[in-house]
Amino acid sequence: MTNSETRPLLQWSAAMAMSGTIGAVVLESGAAAPAVAFARCFVGGALLVLWCLSRGWLRAWRPSRRDLGLAVLGGLFLVGNWVLLFASYALSSISVSTVVYHTQPLVLVGLAAAFLGEKVAKSHLARAGIAFGGVALISLSAHGEDGKPVQLAGIGLALGAAVLYAGASFVAKQLKHIRPHLLAAVQTTVGALVLAPLLLVTPLPTTTSGLLWLVLLGTVHTALMYVLMYASIGKLPTTTVALLSYLYPVVAVLVDIAFYGHRPSWPEALGMLAVLAAALAPRRGKPAAQDKPADRPPAGERVS
Structure with missing residues (x-):
């Protein structure tokens, strides 16, 4: 493997491994979900804006009203998904929420069928049935770190986050002509503005450690x-991207087990495998596409 192939592979793998530790960072901050999402938007968005400015992308951008409106809408979906996902961690567990959240790609295909008229293959319907059967199995058998059954509200929030993220991905499909770094900078800026008033109700942590986690x-x-992610995805085959994306939920489960004492039961583990196998499996019937570099992270693999 050449250096040109190794570097993007390591970059994408590192990004997926980072994603798997987000739940731990959120819990360790001790902040409420809206405050965590605001901090992510404010700090991350500011750095992304600086990155885009340093590259000259922001100065040269002249968006149409349609593009700007869609970017704002996508930002609202993205930030809403973060708030629901972060809130779900405390009501279920990091691993349960993360795995349930990975029903996003299946929801996105459903949205594309409903609003863009894209045909839904029988294999997708089968995968959707398997995935949501896995969610049901997790709901009935999963336990939180206190040993008690997870709250269904936590699983519901994770599913809601998946729907909102699928909506953000659906909007992003309409904005493929916009550089993804730039779109992310705009959407996180929108998120910071929208979430700022909520700090009156859910303030940022007052401890130094809590602020450092954020x-x-x-x-x-x-x-x-x-x-x-954006530096590597365009240089990797879609199949490689899909395979390495398993790192995200796997790392999340390992973190939950190692640091929060989560011990999945056999039915719960089976449900998790069903969700991941169904949601992250490559589509059938498009072999040629599997050898092409992906131009943008698939739904559920970009940012949790």
């Missing part, structure tokens, strides 16, 4: 992660 989330798990 700074880490904004710098490493947002700005750096976006740069790594």
Whole structure:
């Protein structure tokens, strides 16, 4: 493997591994979900704006009203998905929320069928049935770190986050002509503006450690992660991207087990495998596309 192939492989792998530790950072910050999402938007968005300015992308951008409106709408979906996902961690567990969240790609295909008239293959319907059967199995058998059954509200929030992220991805499909770094900078800026008033109700942490966890989330798990993902995805085959994306939920489960004492039961583990196998499996019937570099992270693989 040449250096030109190794570098993007390592960049994408690092980004997926970072994604798997987001839940731990959120819990360790001790902040409420809206405050965490604001910090991520504010810190990460500011760094992404600086990155785009340094590259000259922002100064040269002249968006149409349609593009700007869609970018704002996508930003609202993206930030809403973060708030729901972060809130779900405390009501279920990092691993359960993350795995349930990975139903996003299946939801996105459903949205594309409903609004763009794209045909839904029978294989997709089968995968959707398997995935949501896995969610049901997790709901009935999963336990939180206190040993008690997870709250269904936590799973519901994770599913809601998946729907909102699928909506953000659906909007992003209409904005493929915009540089993804630039779109991310705009959407996180929108998120910071929308979430700022909520700090009156859910303030930022008052402890130094809590604030440092949020700074880490904004710098490493947002700005750096976006740069790594977008620097690598266009240079990797779609099949490689899909395979390495398993790192995200796998790392999340391992972190949950190692640091939060989560012990998945056999039914829960089976449900998790069903969701991941169904949601992350490559589509059938498009072999030629599997050898082409992906131009943008697939739904559920960009940023959690």
